[in-house]
Amino acid sequence: MARFIIRCGIFAMTVKGEHMAEATTAATHEQRPPAGIMRWLTTTNHKDLGILYMSFGGIMFFIGGAFIMAVRAELLLPGLQLLSPEMYNQLFTLHALIMVFGAIMPFATGLNNYLIPLMIGAPDMALPRVNNWGFWILPFAAVLLLVPFFLQFFGIGSGATGAGWVMHNTSLDLQSGIGMDFAIFTIHLLGLSSLTGAINVVVTALNMRAPGMTLMKMPLFVWAWLITAFMLILAIPVFSAAATMLLTDRHFGTHFFDAANGGDPILLQHLIWFFGHPEVYIVLLPAWGLIPHILATFSRKPVYGYRAQVYALWAICFLSFIVWAHHMLTSGLPLAAEVYFMYSTMAISIPTSVLVFCWLGAIWRGAMTFETPMLFALGFVAHFGMGALTGLILPDVAVNAQHHNSYVIVSHFHYTFFGGGIFGMMAALYYWLPKFTGRMFDEKLGRLHFWLTVAFFNITFIPQWFAGLGGMPRHIADYALKFSAMNFISSVGAFLLGLSQLLLVYIVVKCVRSGPRATGQVWEGAQGLEFTLPSPPPYHTFETPPVVK
Amino acid sequence: MMMGETRKQKRRTAWLVVALVLLVAIIYAATFIKLPVWLPALK
Numbered sequence: 001m002a003r004f005i006i007r008c009g010i011f012a013m014t015v016k017g018e019h020m021a022e023a024t025t026a027a028t029h030e031q032r033p034p035a036g037i038m039r040w041l042t043t044t045n046h047k048d049l050g051i052l053y054m055s056f057g058g059i060m061f062f063i064g065g066a067f068i069m070a071v072r073a074e075l076l077l078p079g080l081q082l083l084s085p086e087m088y089n090q091l092f093t094l095h096a097l098i099m100v101f102g103a104i105m106p107f108a109t110g111l112n113n114y115l116i117p118l119m120i121g122a123p124d125m126a127l128p129r130v131n132n133w134g135f136w137i138l139p140f141a142a143v144l145l146l147v148p149f150f151l152q153f154f155g156i157g158s159g160a161t162g163a164g165w166v167m168h169n170t171s172l173d174l175q176s177g178i179g180m181d182f183a184i185f186t187i188h189l190l191g192l193s194s195l196t197g198a199i200n201v202v203v204t205a206l207n208m209r210a211p212g213m214t215l216m217k218m219p220l221f222v223w224a225w226l227i228t229a230f231m232l233i234l235a236i237p238v239f240s241a242a243a244t245m246l247l248t249d250r251h252f253g254t255h256f257f258d259a260a261n262g263g264d265p266i267l268l269q270h271l272i273w274f275f276g277h278p279e280v281y282i283v284l285l286p287a288w289g290l291i292p293h294i295l296a297t298f299s300r301k302p303v304y305g306y307r308a309q310v311y312a313l314w315a316i317c318f319l320s321f322i323v324w325a326h327h328m329l330t331s332g333l334p335l336a337a338e339v340y341f342m343y344s345t346m347a348i349s350i351p352t353s354v355l356v357f358c359w360l361g362a363i364w365r366g367a368m369t370f371e372t373p374m375l376f377a378l379g380f381v382a383h384f385g386m387g388a389l390t391g392l393i394l395p396d397v398a399v400n401a402q403h404h405n406s407y408v409i410v411s412h413f414h415y416t417f418f419g420g421g422i423f424g425m426m427a428a429l430y431y432w433l434p435k436f437t438g439r440m441f442d443e444k445l446g447r448l449h450f451w452l453t454v455a456f457f458n459i460t461f462i463p464q465w466f467a468g469l470g471g472m473p474r475h476i477a478d479y480a481l482k483f484s485a486m487n488f489i490s491s492v493g494a495f496l497l498g499l500s501q502l503l504l505v506y507i508v509v510k511c512v513r514s515g516p517r518a519t520g521q522v523w524e525g526a527q528g529l530e531f532t533l534p535s536p537p538p539y540h541t542f543e544t545p546p547v548v549k
Numbered sequence: 550m551m552m553g554e555t556r557k558q559k560r561r562t563a564w565l566v567v568a569l570v571l572l573v574a575i576i577y578a579a580t581f582i583k584l585p586v587w588l589p590a591l592k
Binding site: 126127195198199202203206207208233234236237238240241242244245271 | 558561562565566569570572573574576577578580581
């Protein structure tokens with residue numbers, strides 16, 4: 001049976017290979033992709049799909065941002081002004097789901113699509129048609145997630161899910177209306193998309209490297225994505241299965257999580273966090289992989305501590321799967337389990353510190369210049385560092401009991417996700433944008449964007465840290481009067497942070513339309529196979545694999 | 550690239566894809582069938 005499946009697979013790929021050969025011949029005569037909308041609907045080209053993924057991530061970034069603007073508008077002043085508590089719950093839940101699954105992950109997937117084949121000297125991803133399929137699942141998943149939110153304004157249904165991004169508020173899970181069902185289907189679709197992408201990355205990185213590119217010569221970005229892909233393959237099925245169980249509990253009479261009928265609501269938390277904690281690293285690892293490239297380029301030095309970083313990434317991958325219950329330290333775990341999860345979580349700081357010191361080693365005594373990608377990379381190191389340090393104290397059992405479900409957590413994970421994930425993606429976008437478009441962006445505007453982002457990001461999230469220390473709980477639309485000043489500052493910061501991101505759109509549009517031409521090398525100190533190609537790279541690249549020494 | 554090598558690469562790709570899809574299916578099934586039994590041990 002297995003042999004039959006393999007033969008079918010080989011046949012399918014052979015047919016695809018023949019099509020690619022024909023396409024290549026056509027492209028030799030006419031170095032252009034097919035014109036019009038059909039190019040984007042039917043493309044199997046990794047660069048096209050990379051651009052589609054990144055564009056989708058960018059659009060969702062602004063939709064998710066708009067939702068949280070409404071939340072911060074409600075929190076601007078104490079009392080309920082604009083939103084009902086139910087609407088508030090829906091908005092912060094959608095914000096989180098969209099930002100994690102709709103913005104950061106697709107953008108990082110876009111980067112891997114565009115860059116991995118260029119970095120390893122491959123003509124495309126290993127499974128180009130699967131790649132197309134993986135992308136086109138995403139818009140449907142996004143629509144499915146958002147439909148119940150908008151239907152409620154027409155009197156249909158009770159709105160989107162409001163149970164938070166990890167959806168383990170079981171009372172809501174079992175009671176909320178169609179929104180949870182839509183979210184469950186969305187999770188299955190997103191999971192399918194992530195798995196197709198992950199399998200594609202593993203096969204491409206392991207099987208399509210140019211001659212001479214051994215595993216330990218692979219760029220760190222490819223290593224980081226290879227490890228991320230393994231994490232997705234191990235974590236996503238658990239999340240999908242948990243969502244399936246929730247679905248069967250809700251509609252098919254099972255009682256996995258239903259305490260009233262002998263089920264265990266804490267089991268849902270275990271399953272979701274078994275996925276949810278690796279998910280944090282799934283979001284962060286791609287950024288950790290690309291930052292060393294940027295720091296090295298603008299320090300005019302080679303990547304520092306290459307092997308140490310590879311091993312540290314693997315160590316983080318392993319540890320991320322054995323620490324999940326530090327999110328549940330107040331759920332009544334036995335003391336031995338609490339102590340285990342406390343120390344195992346703190347152990348992650350060791351490989352993470354290896355990474356941070358390697359990043360600092362990369363810029364140490366380097367001939368640094370501070371172009372926009374470098375600024376965002378340094379901003380990433382500083383802000384992610386704050387997220388990591390605050391993360392180090394939170395698994396302490398005693399401290400966690402104090403801060404659990406407070407705004408301390410909100411501030412911490414935004415320093416991690418925004419300070420780590422978004423700053424990393426911004427650094428990557430500015431670093432490779434000239435490669436993608438063939439044009440340079442406006443450096444002055446880029447720097448302005450960086451400084452506005454840094455200022456407003458900190459104005460938004462530092463007050464949340466102190467409000468949390470003072471005991472302000474999250475997930476509640478109102479707060480005690482003593483938190484008024486902190487929330488006012490945070491909301492103003494959030495509005496300005498949101499507005500300042502519109503500058504990024506202007507910078508990208510201006511770059512694409514009228515930026516000065518970029519060279520193939522783009523940046524003076526840039527290294528890697530992608531910089532041996534013209535900017536933008538031709539539609540088909542590395543049809544004859546380069547030899548890596 | 551030699552023809553034989555291309556074929557070998559395709560064969561390796563197919564094996565990898567089948568192995569990874571099977572891994573996903575096993576983890577999904579194991580979660581659904583077994584984890585509800587295992588994890589309450591943490592309580």
